[in-house]
Amino acid sequence: MKKSILFTAIVLICGILSFWWINTPHPSMSLEKALKDRNEGELQKYAKMDSVRAIMALVDLYAGIGKDSSFCYEPEDSVQAIKLLKKAASLNEPYAYTLLGICYDYGYMLPQDSVKCICFLRKAAEMYEPRALHNLALKYEEGYGSLIPKDKDIAISYWEVCIDCSGYKYAFAKLAWYYCYDDEHENYSKAYKLFNEAVAHGDSSALFDIAQCHFYGWGVEQNYGEALRTYEKSANWGSTSAMVNLGYMYSLGFGVAKDEIKSLEWTHKAANQGEVVAQYNMGIDYYYGEGVKQDYRLAFEWFSKAAQKGYIGAMNMLSSCYRMEEEQMLTRTWQNNGRIKH
Secondary structure: OHHHHHHHHHHHHHHHHHHHHHHOOOOOOOHHHHHHHOOHHHHHHHHHOOOHHHHHHHHHHHHOOOOOOOOOOOOOOHHHHHHHHHHHHHOOOHHHHHHHHHHHHHOOOOOOOHHHHHHHHHHHHHOOOHHHHHHHHHHHHHOEOOOEOOOHHHHHHHHHHHHHHHOOHHHHHHHHHHHHHOHHHOOHHHHHHHHHHHHHOOOOOHHHHHHHHHHHOOOOOOOHHHHHHHHHHHHHOOOHHHHHHHHHHHHHOOOOOOOHHHHHHHHHHHHHOOOHHHHHHHHHHHHHOOOOOOOHHHHHHHHHHHHHOOOHHHHHHHHHHHHHHHHOOOOOOOHHHHOOOO
8 A cells, every 4th residue: 555655656756747847948058158159049948947138138139139228120029029028027127127118118119108118217217227217317308298307407316326326338428418518517527527437438429528628628628639639539430520620620720730631631521421510611611712722613512511401600601602603702701711610
């Protein structure tokens, strides 16, 4: 009798173990290797075991999450991506809350829903998720319908928390912008320090603002040479505003010997990329014959491009081009050759 009971128990235990073995995923490689290789099959096994890292890696595979909470335009599998995001959120993953908030904000892979957007962003922000803090700051900066009033002070407080708890790179430049360009919060020393922190954390766009600080002496001793060098770094990262200012500095000899050829090169490069101030300055160059042969027709073309974008100075110059083309006369009236900078 005892042997029969023992045998039955053994059979029952073996059955339970067999059922568990069959229905439990058994990854054939470590999670780290699966993540490194982006092995979908292995990641799915770990996801079934509630590995948040595996789940978020699969979301990246299916929807292409960018480092800054952006998605690719054509997700490979939006249904699976959202299903996995919701699973990660159910496991209390802060970044999943942030991404769901962004999806609801833009109507991406989910119906647009402002209330749910703010709800998920706030959940993530309560857990100090940096991208959620940054996104909420942006909402307060501009206002978000009836849900969030426009309040710069609250926006600034979110960016301050974001920096203190995570060092999120885009928060540095946003906070610095207020200290540098907003009269109510002006503090040039803080601005200069934060712009440098932004660059140190990988935000190359802040190079332009650092150059501005050197040019005007904001929070640092005025130094045209250092401004020029920093504008060049910024321009090499693609800043058309920096290109405009390099053209301006070479044209007038700020921090460098006057060089109309280099001035024209930088200005033309920015103008070809659609920078409206550069297009206006190209018009000025051809109108007055600075570094190029005087040509009212080309001046008119560049002024027209800038005017189409609503640039008032270019609109005013168009009538002059018509007149000067007819009369072939020129009277210099513009201070500093008419050029301007950002």
